[in-house]
Amino acid sequence: MQYSLRQYRAQAESHSHSDFHQIIISDLGRLELEIEGRGGEVCGRQMAFVEAGRTHAFRAEGLNRFLVLDVDIDLARRTGIEALWQKTAHASAYLEVLAGHQSGLLGLLNGYQDCDVIGLSGRSLNAANDAGNDIVVRLRQILSHSRQVPGGSYSALDGVPARLVRVAAWAETRLGDNISISDMARIAAQSESSLFVAFQRYFGASPMRWLAEQRLQTAWAMLRDADIDLSIGDIANSVGYQDQSAFSRAFSRRFGCAPVLVRSQNPNAADT
The missing domain is CATH 2.60.120.10 (Jelly Rolls)
Incomplete structure (x- = not known):
């Protein structure tokens, strides 16, 4: 190899x-x-x-x-x-x-x-x-x-500039890291202010609010995935939350229910 x-x-x-x-x-x-x-x-x-x-x-x-x-x-x-x-x-x-x-x-x-x-x-x-x-x-x-996959899911972001597709894909694979807006601006190769404007225009949210949404959506998918037997704390860490309580509060505000209730539908759920 x-x-x-x-x-x-x-x-x-x-x-x-x-x-x-x-x-x-x-x-x-x-x-x-x-x-x-x-x-x-x-x-x-x-x-x-x-x-x-x-x-x-x-x-x-x-x-x-x-x-x-x-x-x-x-x-x-x-x-x-x-x-x-x-x-x-x-x-x-x-x-x-x-x-x-x-x-x-x-x-x-x-x-x-x-x-x-x-x-x-x-x-x-x-x-x-x-x-x-x-x-x-x-x-x-x-x-x-x-x-x-059929291929092309990122290309399917019609009209979104390539630099935003690049930073979105980059961030999606690093949700557990401490990502800052300066990190995202560096990957997009533009200033923080212009990145903010671009995210608002194409994604309808600021870069950090968009990132928070990706983290919570990924956590939801992980909680529902029968092949994932991680604890809620481990899932929280994997999407960038070091504090499980903070994760549970953010999750509940976004989806209207606690992570443990979503997790209860997973037959392979680990201890919380």
């Missing part, structure tokens, strides 16, 4: 590789893909699994960075990565990581940063068994909590 963090150009390129599958995960920006004639994208929680031998074209405009993993066919089979992809996505090239599981995706990226690999290309994991095993485990977790 080899990996790299890559930036792509606006000029379209295409190629294929016969001896390994390629998994592409977004860290920043949107990558347009066409795999054997089927269009889609990698952005936010959407990722791509490019099967060995498939010709694919790609391009990305503006600020972008993507984690690219080249997974040997034999390794993908032996570790169950290939089987999980076929099961969860029905062999579709485009997958969406389910709400609440993006932390595993970001953990994967953070692990690379801890290894000081940003800027390195084609680094091999064959000689780093511990790191390689950890990456395989995380990949299996991500794939087992993914689903097939």
Whole structure:
């Protein structure tokens, strides 16, 4: 297995590789893909699994960075990565990581940063068994909590400027982090005041109010997801609330009921 963090150009390129599958995960920006004639994208929680031998074209405009993993066919089979992809996505090239599981995706990226690999290309994991095993485990977790998507959900934000799509996707995968408006302005590559105006125009809310809504909507989805058995406190933390009481108050104001009542409808609910 080899990996790299890559930036792509606006000029379209295409190629294929016969001896390994390629998994592409977004860290920043949107990558347009066409795999054997089927269009889609990698952005936010959407990722791509490019099967060995498939010709694919790609391009990305503006600020972008993507984690690219080249997974040997034999390794993908032996570790169950290939089987999980076929099961969860029905062999579709485009997958969406389910709400609440993006932390595993970001953990994967953070692990690379801890290894000081940003800027390195084609680094091999064959000689780093511990790191390689950890990456395989995380990949299996991500794939087992993914689903097939038709592709293009972020592009479907008709009329929304690309920089706002970029910052929205970036924030969606980091809801558990302490995100500030200055962070969002940096990703959007505009001033805080112009970001505020743009959010009000296209999303109908200030950047921080929009972020709060995404956090609560994600928490709702996690509470209702039968495959998520985290406690309410853990769910609160995963969407950026360090205080469970503050989370419960905000949740109740937004939805008119307490998190515990929503959680009671989840058959696999953990202790609160």
